[in-house]
Amino acid sequence: MIPPADTIDYHTQSPEVSKRFAELKQRPVVLSVDDLTKIFPSRNGDVTALKSVDFEVYRREFMCVIGPSGCGKSTLIRILAGLETETAGAVLLDGNPVAGPGPDRGMVFQSYTLFPWLTVKQNVMFGPKMAGHKEAGVEADARQWIELVGLSQFENSYPHQLSGGMKQRVAIARALANRPRILLMDEPFGALDAQTRAQMQSYLLQIWKNLDITILFITHDLDEAIYLSDRILVLKANPGEVDEIIEVPVPRPRSLDQFIEPEFIATKHRINQLIHPESERGQDTLPFPRMTKQGDDVE
Numbered sequence: 001m002i003p004p005a006d007t008i009d010y011h012t013q014s015p016e017v018s019k020r021f022a023e024l025k026q027r028p029v030v031l032s033v034d035d036l037t038k039i040f041p042s043r044n045g046d047v048t049a050l051k052s053v054d055f056e057v058y059r060r061e062f063m064c065v066i067g068p069s070g071c072g073k074s075t076l077i078r079i080l081a082g083l084e085t086e087t088a089g090a091v092l093l094d095g096n097p098v099a100g101p102g103p104d105r106g107m108v109f110q111s112y113t114l115f116p117w118l119t120v121k122q123n124v125m126f127g128p129k130m131a132g133h134k135e136a137g138v139e140a141d142a143r144q145w146i147e148l149v150g151l152s153q154f155e156n157s158y159p160h161q162l163s164g165g166m167k168q169r170v171a172i173a174r175a176l177a178n179r180p181r182i183l184l185m186d187e188p189f190g191a192l193d194a195q196t197r198a199q200m201q202s203y204l205l206q207i208w209k210n211l212d213i214t215i216l217f218i219t220h221d222l223d224e225a226i227y228l229s230d231r232i233l234v235l236k237a238n239p240g241e242v243d244e245i246i247e248v249p250v251p252r253p254r255s256l257d258q259f260i261e262p263e264f265i266a267t268k269h270r271i272n273q274l275i276h277p278e279s280e281r282g283q284d285t286l287p288f289p290r291m292t293k294q295g296d297d298v299e
C-alpha cells in the first residue's frame with residue numbers, strides 16, 4: 001500500500017542516495033550558470049525570460065529542467081548553446097566563458113534536425129568533417145556512434161526512411177560525434193509516442209552511463225524528469241527564476257518499477273505543487289451548462 005504522496009517527505013534520501021549526492025558534489029563543475037538574466041525587448045514592453053538564474057552541473061551529472069510553458073527553458077538552453085546572448089550574468093563551461101556555438105556542446109532538439117539529403121552515416125560524420133578531421137577516422141568513429149545507438153543496419157538509410165525514435169537516436173549520435181563535454185537536450189522526445197519515448201529514455205540512460213558525458217535535459221514530463229535525472233531544476237515563469245533544485249531521491253539504476261515507489265511519487269507530487277500551485281487549481285473548468293437530467297450522472 002502506497003502512503004498518500006503529501007505525507008512522504010521527498011527530501012528523505014536513503015543512505016545509498018545520500019552517498020551518491022555527496023560523491024556527485026565532489027566532482028568538477030562542468031557547467032556554471034552565474035546570475036543569468038535575459039530580457040527580450042518588445043513593443044509591448046520588455047519580456048524578462050530569465051532572471052538571476054544560478055546553478056551548477058557536475059561532471060557526468062544528469063540534470064533535468066522543468067517548468068511551466070514560457071518560463072525560459074528554451075531560452076536558457078539556447079544561451080548555453082551560444083545561439084542567444086545573455087543580457088547579464090555568465091555561462092562557464094569547464095571554467096571558460098561561453099561565447100558563441102562550439103563543438104564542446106552537443107544539441108538535440110524536439111524537432112527533427114537531421115539533414116534530409118545525407119544518410120545516417122553522413123549526418124553523423126558531418127560535424128567532425130567540418131572540424132577538419134580526416135575522412136577515414138571520421139567514418140570509423142561515426143560507425144561506432146551509430147552502433148552505440150543501435151542503428152548499424154541503417155547507416156546508409158536517409159532520414160525519411162527512419163521512424164521518429166530512430167531519427168532522434170541519429171541526432172544523439174550526431175551530437176556525440178563532436179565529442180561534446182555536455183549534451184543539451186530540449187524536449188528531445190516530446191514528439192514521440194509514449195512507448196517509443198519510454199524506450200528512448202532507457203537508451204539515453206544506457207548511453208549516459210557508458211560515456212563521460214554530462215546532460216542537461218529539458219522536459220515537460222514529470223515522470224521523465226524523475227526517471228532520468230540526478231537533480232531537477234524547477235523554473236517558475238514571469239520572470240523565469242529558479243524555484244527549487246530537487247535532488248531526486250530515487251536510487252540508480254532506474255527501472256520502470258520505481259514509478260510507484262513512495263520516493264518517486266513524493267518527488268512528482270512536490271514538482272506538481274511547484275508547477276501547478278494550489279492557487280491555480282480549478283481554473284481548468286469549462287463554463288458548460290448541464291444538458292442531462294438531474295440524477296443522470298456519470299461521476
Ligand SMILES: Nc1ncnc2c1ncn2[C@@H]1O[C@H](COP(=O)(O)OP(=O)(O)OP(=O)(O)O)[C@@H](O)[C@H]1O
Nearest residue numbers: 040042047048049068069070071072073074075076
Ligand atoms: N526571440 C524572442 N523574442 C522575444 N521574446 C521571446 C523570444 N524567445 C522567447 N521569448 C519569450 O521569452 C519567454 C520564454 O520563452 P521560452 O521559449 O524560453 O520558454 P519555454 O520555457 O521554452 O516554453 P515552452 O515550455 O512552451 O517551450 C516567453 O515569454 C517568450 O515569449
Ligand SMILES: [Mg+2]
Nearest residue numbers: 073074075186
Ligand atoms: Mg521551449
